[in-house]
Amino acid sequence: MAATTRPATGITPAELAREVDAVDLDRPLHDAGAALAEIGRLYLRDAVWFHEPTYLAHLNCPVVIPAVQAEAVIAAVNSSLDTWDQSAGGTLIEQRLIDWTAARIGFPAGDGVFTSGGTQSNLQGLLLAREEACARLRGARPDRPRLPELLGGLRVFASDVSHFSVCTSAALLGLGEDAVVEVPTDEHRRMRPDALADALARCAAEGLTPMAVVATAGTTDFGSIDPLTEVAALCAATGTWLHVDAAYGGGLLVAPRRRPLLAGIELADSVTVDFHKTFFQPVSSSALLVRDPASLRHVTFHADYLNPAEPVGLPVPNQVDKSLQTTRRFDALKLWTTLRVMGADAVGELFEQVVDLAAQGWVLLAEDPRLEVVVRPQLSTLVFRYVPARPCPPELVDQLNRHVRAAVAASGQAVLGGTTVDGRAHLKVTLLNPETTIDHLADVFALVRTHAEVFLAGTPGGVPA
Numbered sequence: 001m002a003a004t005t006r007p008a009t010g011i012t013p014a015e016l017a018r019e020v021d022a023v024d025l026d027r028p029l030h031d032a033g034a035a036l037a038e039i040g041r042l043y044l045r046d047a048v049w050f051h052e053p054t055y056l057a058h059l060n061c062p063v064v065i066p067a068v069q070a071e072a073v074i075a076a077v078n079s080s081l082d083t084w085d086q087s088a089g090g091t092l093i094e095q096r097l098i099d100w101t102a103a104r105i106g107f108p109a110g111d112g113v114f115t116s117g118g119t120q121s122n123l124q125g126l127l128l129a130r131e132e133a134c135a136r137l138r139g140a141r142p143d144r145p146r147l148p149e150l151l152g153g154l155r156v157f158a159s160d161v162s163h164f165s166v167c168t169s170a171a172l173l174g175l176g177e178d179a180v181v182e183v184p185t186d187e188h189r190r191m192r193p194d195a196l197a198d199a200l201a202r203c204a205a206e207g208l209t210p211m212a213v214v215a216t217a218g219t220t221d222f223g224s225i226d227p228l229t230e231v232a233a234l235c236a237a238t239g240t241w242l243h244v245d246a247a248y249g250g251g252l253l254v255a256p257r258r259r260p261l262l263a264g265i266e267l268a269d270s271v272t273v274d275f276h277k278t279f280f281q282p283v284s285s286s287a288l289l290v291r292d293p294a295s296l297r298h299v300t301f302h303a304d305y306l307n308p309a310e311p312v313g314l315p316v317p318n319q320v321d322k323s324l325q326t327t328r329r330f331d332a333l334k335l336w337t338t339l340r341v342m343g344a345d346a347v348g349e350l351f352e353q354v355v356d357l358a359a360q361g362w363v364l365l366a367e368d369p370r371l372e373v374v375v376r377p378q379l380s381t382l383v384f385r386y387v388p389a390r391p392c393p394p395e396l397v398d399q400l401n402r403h404v405r406a407a408v409a410a411s412g413q414a415v416l417g418g419t420t421v422d423g424r425a426h427l428k429v430t431l432l433n434p435e436t437t438i439d440h441l442a443d444v445f446a447l448v449r450t451h452a453e454v455f456l457a458g459t460p461g462g463v464p465a
């Protein structure tokens with residue numbers, strides 16, 4: 001595959017499945033060249049290319065070259081970062097990057113570990129929160145209740161536009177389906193501190209225990225950043241663990257101009273950062289950072305063959321003591337190589353560029369009365385929908401916007417995201433490619449208008465645009 005010209009081909013699963021299914025896995029080709037050619041046909045030809053400027057769907061980034069070079073080293077050496085005796089310098093390099101990230105957050109004595117993604121980082125953050133809350137409850141009760149007796153009384157607070165992995169985590173942690181309390185957001189889709197205060201007060205009145213507040217620094221749909229300082233004050237007042245989900249907004253840690261948007265993140269107990277989003281790293285690369293290194297003891301378990309509780313000889317650093325994974329990729333080398341070649345400011349500048357572009361894109365949308373945009377972006381997403389000039393049943397407008405997304409994808413000219421806002425179908429543009437320009441955006445918005453108008457023209461009894 002020498003080059004691509006569009007982010008996707010719009011091929012259907014059925015068409016591609018025919019070719020994939022036709023491969024006989026029990027009849028090898030015995031020829032690497034032929035196997036690569038086959039991969040070209042089955043995968044690369046119709047792959048979805050995040051480096052194409054009109055790929056605008058999800059929080060996927062084009063990757064920086066130094067990280068790709070590091071990937072080759074990672075795969076070839078194949079270190080496993082669970083123990084020192086399987087990684088040596090790899091463990092030290094990961095630990096330096098954890099210290100570096102913690103320092104950027106404002107955790108001077110912080111610690112943490114690389115993870116497979118934001119979902120796993122959030123799970124680990126909430127696991128630590130659960131264990132801390134249960135330890136406190138146990139300490140306060142003479143009957144020293146065991147974990148199962150405590151789980152049902154724990155509550156997690158997150159905004160109504162927080163990531164779904166908060167709910168997944170609550171389920172995995174055994175908290176039950178009522179455990180996550182949705183806190184309403186303001187018109188900018190940021191958690192309302194007054195609503196959080198009310199929710200915490202209700203929790204106390206019902207005799208329940210606030211286990212954690214999850215503040216999102218960059219919501220997946222809107223890029224909105226919850227008011228971290230105010231949320232942290234409420235957590236401090238109620239003794240509640242604060243987890244900041246900065247899977248998306250984490251790139252602000254290196255942003256030369258917009259770092260202040262994360263003010264208050266240093267007040268968190270734990271933080272999720274996805275390097276494979278706003279640090280332009282290949283999947284996977286994420287981390288969980290904690291303010292108090294001792295909190296990681298909740299995931300420390302020992303195995304005689306791996307990390308014995310009583311080591312023979314001198315103690316060695318074993319990252320498995322801090323991780324939910326055992327065998328674990330040396331993903332840290334990608335970020336290390338990126339920082340050594342490009343430097344943090346250059347990475348932050350790439351993120352600043354896409355945030356600037358989102359601001360320009362918002363102006364374009366705001367100029368067109370048919371393109372209704374939900375919020376002025378803090379980061380790099382734009383959520384909007386096409387609204388016909390004449391009054392139209394809301395269901396038809398939903399249908400129209402879903403059609404536009406599908407039609408654009410089928411054309412392969414661009415890939416748009418989609419979401420639901422206040423019950424209504426919307427389109428979404430997620431900007432993470434510094435090579436996307438305002439002209440690309442203008443072209444994509446024109447494509448949206450064209451497909452919307454075609455839809456309206458073809459709707460029986462349709463409403464003219």
Ligand SMILES: *Cc1c(COP(=O)(O)O)cnc(C)c1O
Pocket residue numbers: 059116117118119120122163165216218219220245246247248274286
């Ligand atoms: C992407 C995202 C996650 C999940 O991260 P993965 O790396 O996809 O597992 C969590 N929270 C937010 C806010 C995200 O945008």
